[in-house]
Amino acid sequence: MSVSSLALAQTLLNGALLGCLFGSIALGLSVKWGHLGVADFFHLSLTLLGAYLTYSLVTELLWDPFLTLAVTVPAFFAVGVGVQWLFHLIDAQPFTTLLITFALFIVTESVVSMIWSPDLLNLRPLLSDGFTTSIRLPEPLPQLAVQPIDLVALVCAALMVGLAAYTLRSTRAGRAVQAMRQDAAIAETLGVRVLPLTLAVSGLAAATAAVAGMVVSLRMPLTPTLPLQWIGIVVVATMLGGLGRPLGALVAAVVLMMIQNAWSLWFPPQWAPAVTFGVLFLFLALQPLTRIARERFTSGRTA
Amino acid sequence: MNALRDHALWRQFVAVVGCAVVAVVVVPAFGSDFAIAFGFQFVTWIVLALSWGLFSGNTGYASFGHGVFFGIGTYAAAAVFRHSDAPFVVVLLAAGLAAGALALVVGLAVFASSRFSGDLFGLITLAMAFVVVTVVSNVAFLDGGTGVFVREHTVGSWAGSSTSHLFVIATGLAVLAAGVAIATSSTRWGSALRSIRDDEQVAESLGVPTYRYKVLTFVASAVLAGLAGAPQAIYLGYVEVGAVFSLNIPLLVIMMTILGGITRWWGPLIGAATVVVLREVLLDVGSPELSQIILGAALVVVIALLPHGLSGAIPRRRGARRVPALEGGAR
Amino acid sequence: MSLLRCHGITKRFGGVKALSEVDIEVTAGEIVGLVGPNGSGKTTLLSTIAGSLPVTAGTIEFDGRDITRASAHRRAHAGIARTFQVPRPLGSFTVEENVATASMFGRHATGRTAALERARGVLDAVGLAAHAAQEVGSLTLHERKFLEIARAVALDPSLILLDEVLGGLNPSEAALGMDLIASLRERGMAVIYIEHNVRAVATLADRMYVLNQGQNLANGTPAEVLNDPRVIEAYLGGPVDA
Numbered sequence: 042m043s044v045s046s047l048a049l050a051q052t053l054l055n056g057a058l059l060g061c062l063f064g065s066i067a068l069g070l071s072v073k074w075g076h077l078g079v080a081d082f083f084h085l086s087l088t089l090l091g092a093y094l095t096y097s098l099v100t101e102l103l104w105d106p107f108l109t110l111a112v113t114v115p116a117f118f119a120v121g122v123g124v125q126w127l128f129h130l131i132d133a134q135p136f137t138t139l140l141i142t143f144a145l146f147i148v149t150e151s152v153v154s155m156i157w158s159p160d161l162l163n164l165r166p167l168l169s170d171g172f173t174t175s176i177r178l179p180e181p182l183p184q185l186a187v188q189p190i191d192l193v194a195l196v197c198a199a200l201m202v203g204l205a206a207y208t209l210r211s212t213r214a215g216r217a218v219q220a221m222r223q224d225a226a227i228a229e230t231l232g233v234r235v236l237p238l239t240l241a242v243s244g245l246a247a248a249t250a251a252v253a254g255m256v257v258s259l260r261m262p263l264t265p266t267l268p269l270q271w272i273g274i275v276v277v278a279t280m281l282g283g284l285g286r287p288l289g290a291l292v293a294a295v296v297l298m299m300i301q302n303a304w305s306l307w308f309p310p311q312w313a314p315a316v317t318f319g320v321l322f323l324f325l326a327l328q329p330l331t332r333i334a335r336e337r338f339t340s341g342r343t344a
Numbered sequence: 345m346n347a348l349r350d351h352a353l354w355r356q357f358v359a360v361v362g363c364a365v366v367a368v369v370v371v372p373a374f375g376s377d378f379a380i381a382f383g384f385q386f387v388t389w390i391v392l393a394l395s396w397g398l399f400s401g402n403t404g405y406a407s408f409g410h411g412v413f414f415g416i417g418t419y420a421a422a423a424v425f426r427h428s429d430a431p432f433v434v435v436l437l438a439a440g441l442a443a444g445a446l447a448l449v450v451g452l453a454v455f456a457s458s459r460f461s462g463d464l465f466g467l468i469t470l471a472m473a474f475v476v477v478t479v480v481s482n483v484a485f486l487d488g489g490t491g492v493f494v495r496e497h498t499v500g501s502w503a504g505s506s507t508s509h510l511f512v513i514a515t516g517l518a519v520l521a522a523g524v525a526i527a528t529s530s531t532r533w534g535s536a537l538r539s540i541r542d543d544e545q546v547a548e549s550l551g552v553p554t555y556r557y558k559v560l561t562f563v564a565s566a567v568l569a570g571l572a573g574a575p576q577a578i579y580l581g582y583v584e585v586g587a588v589f590s591l592n593i594p595l596l597v598i599m600m601t602i603l604g605g606i607t608r609w610w611g612p613l614i615g616a617a618t619v620v621v622l623r624e625v626l627l628d629v630g631s632p633e634l635s636q637i638i639l640g641a642a643l644v645v646v647i648a649l650l651p652h653g654l655s656g657a658i659p660r661r662r663g664a665r666r667v668p669a670l671e672g673g674a675r
Numbered sequence: 676m677s678l679l680r681c682h683g684i685t686k687r688f689g690g691v692k693a694l695s696e697v698d699i700e701v702t703a704g705e706i707v708g709l710v711g712p713n714g715s716g717k718t719t720l721l722s723t724i725a726g727s728l729p730v731t732a733g734t735i736e737f738d739g740r741d742i743t744r745a746s747a748h749r750r751a752h753a754g755i756a757r758t759f760q761v762p763r764p765l766g767s768f769t770v771e772e773n774v775a776t777a778s779m780f781g782r783h784a785t786g787r788t789a790a791l792e793r794a795r796g797v798l799d800a801v802g803l804a805a806h807a808a809q810e811v812g813s814l815t816l817h818e819r820k821f822l823e824i825a826r827a828v829a830l831d832p833s834l835i836l837l838d839e840v841l842g843g844l845n846p847s848e849a850a851l852g853m854d855l856i857a858s859l860r861e862r863g864m865a866v867i868y869i870e871h872n873v874r875a876v877a878t879l880a881d882r883m884y885v886l887n888q889g890q891n892l893a894n895g896t897p898a899e900v901l902n903d904p905r906v907i908e909a910y911l912g913g914p915v916d917a
Contacts, residue, residue: 080464080466080467127648130648131647131648131651133647135462136404136406136462136466137647137651139406139466140406140598140602140643140647141643141644141647141648143408143595143598144595144599144640144641144643144644144647145640145644147591147592147595147636147639147640148636148637148640148641148644150636151632151633151634151636151637151640152633152637154633155631155633155634155637269591272470272474273471273474276467276470276471277471280464280467309482311478311481311482311489312478312482314474314478315474315475315478315479318471318474318475321471322453325453325457325460325468530787531787532779532780532786532787535768535772535775535776535779535787536780538765538767538768539765539768539776541767542765542766542767542768543763543765543766545727545747545763546759546763546765547765547776548726548727548746548747548748548751549725549727549747549748549751549756549757549759550748550751550776550777550780550781550826550830551748551751551752551777551780551781551782551784551830552748552776552780553746553748553780554748555746607767
């Protein structure tokens, strides 16, 4: 079966833009997993909750989608702080936190389907044309088109991931977070206030779920089981990108979605989800090799 | 060998067999259809909880893939029923072997590197679930997306003719699982597994072949879950991906084991009893979502308040011994 | 004939070379002291010998067999035992169960009952018999350190690797510890002994190796090594030891 280069280019572009959305969901997971040691399933549920809240605020109160962030962002920040506070209170081990977030994941799915019904909800018909009419790319690629909402996803991902990466790498607070992950006790003696910092990181991570959730509600029809469809791509992107590296997760999500979309051109699309895990298992299998390669590369520098 | 001479172990095992015999005689004879079906589900959950505890409880490697092994067993049984006239024993073996084979492949790969312990192991077992679901829903031999009718193939057989017979089979499997759980409670095998949970590097330095123990125990745990899948296929009658591989199954199994506690072999048993009864009570609530919410919230509360579970809250006879809460694998 | 022969041991962590081309030999039944300033790679060397860390390059021979790629538990079976600098008892086991685990899975693997019996014998020898049934959480630092030694001894090794077993002990506890180490030699075990306190090592050791920045600096009898100008410079150049 031959596929025109134009169709391939369009497919890859769509994949990359959808990857941006998954990258911004992976952001919170990556930061919490990498720097707080919490592999947080609940982050996906929060994203879903953000999407449904946006839906309700837009359809019932007729708010502008972007205005909803004024409510959801602070609310989610509080939720993120609250969950981390619970972990602190019970002095939770990594496995315990994983179990708790898994339980919250299941609970949220049920809560959402109780409140909003298990049926598909679609915000798109209610949006103004500005959101839904696709835009042609400028020369030299006039045949390719993008959805405006995908551009919103791109901008949100770039802003949030860029800001997170910059903060982690180049600010005092960011370096404190890194130090804390290395050794909390030592960081504490160096004057890092560990508890407030973890609470803030958790809150900020949750706040990004509000933004990602808004994009989700504009981008796709909502069902309570969406997080189950995301979990593969988001977790795999987080792991491939390197835990605690938001930029890596974004790049990985973009590449994964491009591969998945391209796959669907040639092979049965229902196998596409397995592709993601195929990439993951390949990556895991290659781990020992990459470690050797890295040692070869870096040995010259410091030896 | 010494375990065989350990009278306390034998006494516990004999007690388990005794309870099972009484259950097998009494429940089908006097129970209503509902009681028998309830009993069947109950002992199936016991098999799952005990077999999860066997690997994950003992080693601290929390697996989210236990539902997959159960589901693979169910589907393997359904496939054998559909494509052959093999007797039930063959079906049972196929179910156990299929689950064991998957666990062997995954275990050999995952345990080869110490990086994949703790939460990473949990997520890999979860990923395994998604891969298996994709494969099963796309391979026509197993399912192909339409679901599989099993009832028409089993209705004439002994196992398929009555739920009481399924109850007997599942009770037999529960005795097997309990036997294994008792065996690991105070034998070399159990010591090896718990040393892995406490500190894997130290265990190695003391001569414990951790890789071998992890792989074999993971396989044993999966085989038990797979075996339980065979009667389950008959019980369901119609096998379908969404129900068989539902994430609720590993969640409930983990919940039972955590609730019951992992510090005694019988912890998962009382955990299973508690959760099954709780779910039955919650059925009266009406909405399945609400009962789901209550269960999930209960799990959070239990983890927060009773890190050692119900069985861990009961003091031991020969001086209380403190055991660290279940932690994500050793570093 | 030498019991252990390490040749050209190199270990990199990412880009950092923790050990480079280190050679060390141990003869059966001798105590070999291993000293060096902080960060000189002593514990790393011990871990590569015990098999907890794979080497980047080099070979390790034990009892005439190449064990460079053997896993840690195989080395334990072959007769290499180690202790950890910061004691790492198995937290859900009692003191005697900790020791019994080593007998159960060590060189002469036994059943549980026999292992517990042997564990009590070993605990008696290190002076922890009174604590046998206790949980490890109740032990003091010096008891934990001795438990590390007891566990190692219970493997019935021919080479025992001791990583700062006297660090943090008060003088009377340390004296007990030194007697204990000397008794290991009497039981026919070879010992590689790391200690920050060079004087303690010099008292016990038959021979000494000095590492500096991951490399062999000197070796010989304690007297030779302590009078070696390079050794003095390495120590005075680095952190001075009391």
